[in-house]
Amino acid sequence: MPINYFLILSAFLFCAGAYGVLARRNSVLVLMSVELMLNAVNINLIAFSAQAQDVAGQVFALFVITIAAAEVGIGLAIVLLIYRNLRSPDLDRVEQLKG
Amino acid sequence: MWEQQVAFWVIAVAMAGAAIGVVRANNVVHAALFLIVVFAGSAAQYILLLAEFVAWVQVLIYIGAIIVLFLFGVMLTRAPMREERGKLDNSQRLASAVVALFLFGVLAVFLIDAFGGTELRFRDSMVEVGSAASVGDSIFRQFVIPFEVVSMLLLAALVGAVALARRD
Numbered sequence: 001m002p003i004n005y006f007l008i009l010s011a012f013l014f015c016a017g018a019y020g021v022l023a024r025r026n027s028v029l030v031l032m033s034v035e036l037m038l039n040a041v042n043i044n045l046i047a048f049s050a051q052a053q054d055v056a057g058q059v060f061a062l063f064v065i066t067i068a069a070a071e072v073g074i075g076l077a078i079v080l081l082i083y084r085n086l087r088s089p090d091l092d093r094v095e096q097l098k099g
Numbered sequence: 100m101w102e103q104q105v106a107f108w109v110i111a112v113a114m115a116g117a118a119i120g121v122v123r124a125n126n127v128v129h130a131a132l133f134l135i136v137v138f139a140g141s142a143a144q145y146i147l148l149l150a151e152f153v154a155w156v157q158v159l160i161y162i163g164a165i166i167v168l169f170l171f172g173v174m175l176t177r178a179p180m181r182e183e184r185g186k187l188d189n190s191q192r193l194a195s196a197v198v199a200l201f202l203f204g205v206l207a208v209f210l211i212d213a214f215g216g217t218e219l220r221f222r223d224s225m226v227e228v229g230s231a232a233s234v235g236d237s238i239f240r241q242f243v244i245p246f247e248v249v250s251m252l253l254l255a256a257l258v259g260a261v262a263l264a265r266r267d
Contacts, residue, residue, distance in 0.1 A: 002218055003214050003218070004217070006148070006219075007210045008210055009111045009144070011207060013118050013137065015199040015202050015206070016118040016199065017122070018195075019122050019199035020121060022198060023192045023195035028127060028173055029127060032121055039137065043144055046144070049150065050150070051217065053225055055228050055234055058237075059234060063242075065161065074256050076169075076171070076172040076260075083175070084266075091189075
């Protein structure tokens, strides 16, 4: 089975996530797109772990999963703060730092 | 071998469709549900790649914990449950699509160039590599310092999330 199947699937998921990060206005949806990108990285790591027949790639994927969980926790806390202060979860309302 | 290919394609098509659903859905809850399909699909791909332990961690952490967090986020930001055409996206949709397609094209060309001839060969010994025993062994021998650092990171994230979200 060609390893490229998995790599190109992962590249597709990554690009879908990149599109979501750029095109979404709702901050919860932006966080979901970031998760999509992190998940694409995990597929790559597992595919290379299978190719090298080494467990290191799987351990890296576990670390990525852990850090993704931490990231969502912090990210949602920030989203809640934005919502509390601006009464809206939309990211283009966050413009206080604009000159 | 062909069973694996069929399984791969079925799961991959479902994942790709669901990924597009995540970034195109007009309803925040639908996007979260599409995200579940993507995560479950990747868990299935990990099983195809004989990484059993990571697959179950994926199910537990991503589908079990992260999706629940997202649904809480949807609830707490009072996202509208009905369809909202166009309100969830900003005005850069076309430019973003161009960027994403360009990125995918570049990645695909480079991947085919670099790994075009590489075949994955599955042996029985790889089932052992993906087992919980082997992964745990590797974490607690070779990667014990990163493991401790990650536990500190989780603690910091926990404290940080509480400090950010508390009301005073």
